[in-house]
Amino acid sequence: MLKLLKYALYDIIQSRFAILYTLFMLLVAIAVYQVSEDMSKVSLSLLNIMLMIVPLISAIFATTHFFNNLEFTELMLAQPVKRSHVFLSQIIAVVVVLSLALILGFGVPMLIWGSDMTVLTLLGIGISLSIVFASMAFLASVSTRDKAKAIGISLSIWIYFSLIYDGLVLYMIYSFADYPLEKVTLALTFLNPVDLGRIIMLMQLDISALMGYTGAFFADFFGNIKGIVISSGILILWMAIPAYFSMRRFAKKDF
Amino acid sequence: MISIQHIHKNFGKLKVLEDFNLEFKSGKSYALMGPNGSGKTTLIKIILGMVIPTQGEVWVKDKPISQSESYRSLIGYMPQIGRYPENIKMKQLFAMMKDMRPTQKDYDEExxxxxxxxxIMDKAMHTLSGGTRQKVSAALAFLFRPEILILDEPTAGLDPISVEILKTKIMQTRESGKLVIITSHILSELExxxxxxxxxxxxxxxxxxSIAELKEITGKERFSAAIASLMEWSLKKNPDLKILNHA
Known part of the structure; x- marks a missing residue:
């Protein structure tokens, strides 16, 4: 397993993409740090960029990597190694590279210009979202034989969670404005990993007051230990469930 | 050595193998023949565990292959089209394959x-021609002195000198009492x-x-003529075909 991971990582690091992504993140972080001295403003700006970019890059990179690495996968499947290990080495390699890019890209400016709890939370959310979208992209990849189709599915997943979902929720809240919707919106937040990340971060920044009554309700839920544990648990489910189903499909896939 | 029992394989609605049974015994060399799309490569990939059968089980050395992956260390496989990671050099590929079977140290680098x-060990894999890739595939299949050799169209794309080298190697391996399975469309080579x-x-x-039996049944002196009449019979879906199935 470790051997497989070693070769998978070796292959992935050789592709120029990992370096470009790291440099891009570094550039974004440096730019944002230059704009403001206030840590919470810095994290808020980084958050907004990250919530769009990280899921997109993770989904596309994981999908293209799966298909570009099909040769390696096929070669390994004829060797005395477990199928599950071949799969795990691939997905872990992708996640490690995505996380490293974030840690280096955002971490270096942090070391230079200082950080606080909020920036660290931001990093954690970034890594979690990378894992969530990488495992959904793997699910899309093992479900189809066609690279273009898989990229299409991954992009649709990103568009749905980053753009469409919020619109649907807003429309619903607007339509049912006469009813108490706090618990419903809380539940709806759990159904979207991007929203979940955003809310956890906003609670950390203590600007929930800007969000009115619902914000206060969220602050009440996310502010205490129970809320943090539950929301992190749900984020972990978002990582584990697609990864589990893609592994099951991989175990039965024909190469 | 290899026992294929009641294998069914569907790709969607297409039934490639239906209640398929076959035995491969060690010390013998088998020619696996059939028209394009008859299921030869699917069968090989099922033995290797790359394709999962819809139903049925393959036994290698009396162990079911769905239980453990360790049987694959007995097999040297040369694919029809060798596909390798593009970014790595040839020597890294060989080092990696050796690393995957750490218990087998006695390499055959002939x-x-x-x-x-x-x-040309320092060349990157993506710069290699189709024929050179085929040579790499062949070298990898023989590298670990496997007990079972599965060669899917081994000489396709090789130059005549390399074909002779490979044929000599296959014959040597066959003489040493190993199981060899070859698919090919070049009948003279199979004979x-x-x-x-x-x-x-x-x-x-x-x-x-056996090939001798095939010639007798079909009444043809030459192997290629015998195969041709076999093809004719099977294409006509001759009901007498069952007579041939007596092994």
């Missing part, structure tokens, strides 16, 4: 030398390299016996 691959013929048509075994 083909690497005979094909002159040791001179030279194997002593047992298996003919598959539409996912069923039509003929399974």
């Amino acid at each position: 083909l690497i030398e005979a094909f002159g691959l040791n001179m 030279e390299l194997t002593n047992h013929a298996i003919y598959i048509h539409e996912g069923k075994v039509v003929f399974n016996d």
Whole structure:
């Protein structure tokens, strides 16, 4: 397993993409740090960029990597190694590279210009979202034989969670404005990993007051230990469930 | 050595193999024949565990292959089209494959030398021609002195000198009492390299016996003529075909 991971990582690091992504993140972080001295403003700006970019890059990179690495996968499947290990080495390699890019890209400016709890939370959310979208992209990849189709599915997943979902929720809240919707919106937040990340971060920044009554309700839920544990648990489910189903499909896939 | 029992394989609605049974015994060399799309490569990939059968089980050395992956260390496989990671160099590929089977230290590097691959070990895999890739595939299949050799169209794309080198190697391996399975469309080559013929048509075994028996049954002196009449029979869906199935 470790051997497989070693070769998978070796292959992935050789592709120029990992370096470009790291440099891009570094550039974004440096730019944002230059704009403001206030840590919470810095994290808020980084958050907004990250919530769009990280899921997109993770989904596309994981999908293209799966298909570009099909040769390696096929070669390994004829060797005395477990199928599950071949799969795990691939997905872990992708996640490690995505996380490293974030840690280096955002971490270096942090070391230079200082950080606080909020920036660290931001990093954690970034890594979690990378894992969530990488495992959904793997699910899309093992479900189809066609690279273009898989990229299409991954992009649709990103568009749905980053753009469409919020619109649907807003429309619903607007339509049912006469009813108490706090618990419903809380539940709806759990159904979207991007929203979940955003809310956890906003609670950390203590600007929930800007969000009115619902914000206060969220602050009440996310502010205490129970809320943090539950929301992190749900984020972990978002990582584990697609990864589990893609592994099951991989175990039965024909190469 | 290898026992294939009641294998069914569907790709969607297409039934490639239907209640397929076959035995491969060690010390024999088998020619796996059949028209394009008859299920030869699917069968090989099922033995290797790359394709999962819809139903049924394959036994290698009396152990079911769905239980453990360790049987694959007994097999040297040369694919029809060798596909390798593009970014790595040839020597890294060989090092990686050796690393995957750490318990097998007794390497057979004869083909690497005979094909002159040791001179171009620093080349990246994506710069190699189709024929050179084929040489790499062959060298990898023989590298671990496997008990079972599965060669899917081994000489396709090789130059005549390399074909001779590979054929000599296959014959040597056969003499040393190992199990060799070869698919090919070049009949003269199969006659030279194997002593047992298996003919598959539409996912069923039509003929399974020694080459001498094949010539006798079909009444043809030459191997290619015997195979041609076998093909004719199977295409006509002759009801008498069952007579041939006596192995």
